[in-house]
Amino acid sequence: MKAEDSRLVDTGKTGTGQHSGVVLRGAEADITTGRRTKAERYGLMEAVCERGNLTLAYQRVMANRGAAGVDGIGCDGFKEHLQQHWTAIKANLLAGRYQPQPVRRVDIPKPQGGVRTLGIPTLTDRLIQQALHQVLSPLYEPEFSASSYGFRPGKSAHQAVRAAKSYVAEGRKIVVDIDLEQFFDRVNHDLLLERLSRKIKDGRVLQLIRRYLEAGMMAEGVVSARTEGTPQGGPLSPLLSNILLTELDRELEKRGHAFCRYADDCNIYVRSEAAGHRVMASLTRFLTERLRLKVNAAKSAVAPVWKRKYLGYSVYWRKGRAALRVADSSRERLSERLREKLRGARGRSMSRTIADLNPLLRGWSSYFRLTESKRPLEELDGWLRRKLRLILWRQWKRRATRARNLMKAGLTEERAWRSATNGRGPWWNAGASHMNAAFPKSWFDSLGLVSLVGSTQRLQCVQ
Numbered sequence: 180m181k182a183e184d185s186r187l188v189d190t191g192k193t194g195t196g197q198h199s200g201v202v203l204r205g206a207e208a209d210i211t212t213g214r215r216t217k218a219e220r221y222g223l224m225e226a227v228c229e230r231g232n233l234t235l236a237y238q239r240v241m242a243n244r245g246a247a248g249v250d251g252i253g254c255d256g257f258k259e260h261l262q263q264h265w266t267a268i269k270a271n272l273l274a275g276r277y278q279p280q281p282v283r284r285v286d287i288p289k290p291q292g293g294v295r296t297l298g299i300p301t302l303t304d305r306l307i308q309q310a311l312h313q314v315l316s317p318l319y320e321p322e323f324s325a326s327s328y329g330f331r332p333g334k335s336a337h338q339a340v341r342a343a344k345s346y347v348a349e350g351r352k353i354v355v356d357i358d359l360e361q362f363f364d365r366v367n368h369d370l371l372l373e374r375l376s377r378k379i380k381d382g383r384v385l386q387l388i389r390r391y392l393e394a395g396m397m398a399e400g401v402v403s404a405r406t407e408g409t410p411q412g413g414p415l416s417p418l419l420s421n422i423l424l425t426e427l428d429r430e431l432e433k434r435g436h437a438f439c440r441y442a443d444d445c446n447i448y449v450r451s452e453a454a455g456h457r458v459m460a461s462l463t464r465f466l467t468e469r470l471r472l473k474v475n476a477a478k479s480a481v482a483p484v485w486k487r488k489y490l491g492y493s494v495y496w497r498k499g500r501a502a503l504r505v506a507d508s509s510r511e512r513l514s515e516r517l518r519e520k521l522r523g524a525r526g527r528s529m530s531r532t533i534a535d536l537n538p539l540l541r542g543w544s545s546y547f548r549l550t551e552s553k554r555p556l557e558e559l560d561g562w563l564r565r566k567l568r569l570i571l572w573r574q575w576k577r578r579a580t581r582a583r584n585l586m587k588a589g590l591t592e593e594r595a596w597r598s599a600t601n602g603r604g605p606w607w608n609a610g611a612s613h614m615n616a617a618f619p620k621s622w623f624d625s626l627g628l629v630s631l632v633g634s635t636q637r638l639q640c641v642q
Contacts, residue, residue, distance in 0.1 A: 223381035226314045236309035248301030249283045249397050257302045275383040279304045281397040297412040308415040324428035329442035330417035336490045339439045346437045347494045348501040351448035353455045356487050358478035362443035363411045367471045368392050455481035504552035533628045544634035556631040569609035588617035
């Protein structure tokens with residue numbers, strides 16, 4: 180590797196992170212300052228391959244610690260791989276000859292059934308895609324709609340949910356919930372490239388993007404060609420989806436609609452069902468004819484807002500105002516994930532089981548901190564503590580062991596033996612008064628079990 184390129188894989192530690200390397204701005208110059216981006220100062224592909232831009236891309240790819248692609252090269256061997264091959268890779272990129280490798284197919288089960296197919300690029304291709312993203316994003320960001328919240332700097336799902344709530348508070352209590360059928364698998368390549376060519380004039384960049392779109396998908400050693408779609412799993416796909424769907428955003432704005440879009444999840448808020456059905460029909464035609472996308476009629480609907488969910492939340496009417504709560508399906512999904520983690524917990528200590536559960540509980544509480552309904556969280560907390568008491572009851576097995584442990588927990592001998600010999604099943608006993616008295620909420624608190632109610636309330640206080 181040449182000296183100027185070796186800085187790409189500098190992983191020297193600084194005060195900011197493991198893979199901070201050399202601090203360079205790359206291609207992400209602040210557009211609002213009036214300074215030109217590197218993409219404007221140089222050719223677009225030269226900006227992609229610029230040292231600072233690649234250094235930043237390398238840091239971000241390594242920070243994600245993702246899985247290896249079809250070449251089997253993981254994060255541990257990636258630095259050495261780049262040292263050996265980067266000079267040739269860069270030369271091919273600048274010459275327009277670079278050929279991406281196929282992506283590795285991974286099927287992720289969906290909560291509602293079926294699978295979501297991800298395409299995992301190699302680390303080299305993730306690096307190049309990330310470098311492309313960093314150069315292209317500043318070019319397109321100023322054109323994106325304020326009502327687009329997915330995969331954008333300074334935007335979040337929480338902002339989208341709050342916007343949805345505000346529309347309902349204004350009296351738009353009917354939602355047009357549009358589900359795009361297999362959006363990432365159905366994106367038309369020619370249509371997307373035509374949209375990209377309106378701003379990108381570097382033929383090398385357009386050709387590289389087309390090659391990424393057409394890169395085959397490998398499963399069990401067999402590569403399948405792709406003629407449409409942009410596989411989920413690469414850094415570039417979210418940006419490409421926003422570029423294509425910006426046309427939908429502009430159409431909605433032109434018609435004066437109140438809407439929120441997060442990636443391919445789009446909700447439009449109207450004041451009547453009649454208006455909702457008109458919007459659904461006209462947008463279905465627009466998406467089909469203009470963007471060559473298909474609306475999933477089975478999953479799309481025109482309905483009162485409280486009958487639908489958006490990004491895991493539902494909006495309901497509370498004391499004369501719009502409020503947010505966790506959608507039923509989101510609670511059910513958490514329960515299922517907790518059940519999966521608790522399988523096999525019978526052979527572990529309670530402290531270890533709780534340590535395994537806590538990251539999931541913290542993450543879930545953080546995301547759903549906007550909820551204004553406490554009761555569902557209290558029910559989930561109570562259900563989880565009962566599941567943990569069930570594990571204890573089953574671990575004890577023998578009546579004498581159960582009686583002895585109940586006495587250790589503070590029950591009288593008479594009550595402990597009566598409870599241990601009651602002949603009822605484990606789940607009944609896990610919810611019975613003797614187990615609640617022996618192992619109350621305070622006992623689980625002492626072991627560090629995260630409370631969904633307590634955690635969301637604390638997070639709400641610091642918002």
